Amino acid sequence: MSVLVYTESEQGNFKKGALEVASYAKAVANQLGTTVTAVAINANDTSALGNYGVDKVLNISNAQLDNFNANAYAAAIKQAAEQESAQVVIVSSSANSKYLAPLLAVGLNAGYVSNVVEAPSSTSPFTVKRTAFTNKAFETTQINTDIKIVGVSNNAFGLVENTGSASAEAFSPSIPELGVTVESVDKATDKVTIADAEIVVSGGRGLKGPENWGMIEELAEVLGAATACSKPVSDLGWRPHSEHVGQTGKPVASNLYIAIGISGAIQHLAGINASKVKVVINTDPEAPFFKAADYGVVGDAFQVVPELIEKLKAFKAQQ
Amino acid sequence: MKILVCISHVPDTTSKINFSDNNTKFDPTGVQFVINPNDEFGLTRAMWFKEKQGAQVTVANVGGADTEPTLRKALAIGADEAIRVNMPATDGFSVAKQLANVVKDGGYDLVIAGRESIDYNGGMVPGMIAGLIGANFVNNCIGLEVDGTSAKAVREIDGGKESVSTSLPLVIGGQKGLVEESDLRIPNMRGIMMARKKPLTVVEPVAVSAETSSVAFEKPAPKGAVTLVSPDNLDELVNLLHNEAKVI
């Protein structure tokens, strides 16, 4: 019996989300009085996991798994869960984890709950709190199966450091037929992605045109943030579709979301509401975003943003 | 090619969400229901396969009789027939099992579902159907072409997109990009008239046990009022974000 956690890596390095799910797994293991085993796929160095409560790492190293493949990854994690007699399996809310988790649930005949925001409120029966209705409510859900899969919402639990070290073991699962083959990848590798970012700087139609995005990118750079945009901005072709956030775009659950020239339509808010702190910069004091935001500046983005960049640079220089 | 489009019947985003029975049930009073937006993109792509490649398109929903107007709307948009599995949609896994059963019975080659529904946002039904029937699965699908039994798809990934090749039988979790919003169709009078005559078959569910069950709902604590900072005093904003919100 143990808690198994899938710790995701990219190019051999753990994602921040991996350390968060490890922290979550540790909390569940404490509740159950058991240990945490992590599954790592083609990760360079797994020693960091011990600092977040992992006791043992199953290290999979397999060139067939260099590209993410949901079927193959789910099969590998399933075999790890079986070997460890895992009672609970923890995954993140990254696009890849959300892709493989339903396949894993079928494979393990396990009940799966996604978008979970807190450690289980009880382990017998096993109940967790998750977001529902695009963040307009929470649902407490009970998992009735022997094996349970919990998908943790990004940035909901945070990182919890632990003193400990993780032992590592090689693990060689058998890999099924891939079924889906990656032909090409089109991805900006030098930029923070919206999914991984702690801070997201987002621009709307109020910015008037694509030529004005220089200041948005600069603000993002100063903050180490990802850039995002409202739907009309990507529809108009001012920004790539991969930056579109909201109900029909990418979900955002960052620590800080800065909305610039975005009115705050309900379909936009639905996708970004899970962010912890929201700042709005808008000329119109009646813009609905002010009702959803924590901090607001009623002002012209073309004056406020460049000035904010200077203030932040000064602040960063002091730190 | 036989296509099954899974249609989820969901409250429109602009609806106010309320609960009844001591916060254990969703209260549909006054709520406007729509076709789940991700499913509507998929349905529209299915219409393209019908018109360009002669595909036959069935829509399916797991739900009570109250969801039939949503299925009729899908028929009015152009689907050939509809199936309703007569069971309240309580949890993702049992919905997926019902739909997997529909797929097996009907021998569908392509199953188009939405990457998530906007009510419970579980994002599990498409992958579970694929797992249950042993079909290939592409999630976050923003482009799909089928040629015989081979398929090429584009899927959104964190920070970009990737192109993949795969084959039928295939399940996709679709989203905007499969078609553009301007391609979405509003049913016209002729479509609505024809939809009345198209078959809507009600099938009884296969026995399943609920892997997960809902215990209670709650609404987030009401948000405090926004703290306004003057554009002439942006040092204060930096100060608040650092010392109060602790996010920079």
Ligand SMILES: Cc1cc2nc3c(=O)[nH]c(=O)nc-3n(C[C@H](O)[C@H](O)[C@H](O)COP(=O)(O)OP(=O)(O)OC[C@H]3O[C@@H](n4cnc5c(N)ncnc54)[C@H](O)[C@@H]3O)c2cc1C
């Ligand atoms: C089914 C459906 C799904 C949708 N999904 C999404 C989604 O996923 N994401 C999404 O974003 N939208 C979505 N929408 C669209 C949404 O309803 C809004 O139309 C959209 O979010 C508005 O984008 P915006 O705020 O950039 O533009 P606008 O609403 O035009 O707002 C621009 C804002 O900029 C302000 N402004 C103007 N000049 C300045 C200046 N100089 N400085 C500062 N502020 C300025 C204005 O006061 C205004 O508030 C969806 C709609 C539907 C019907």
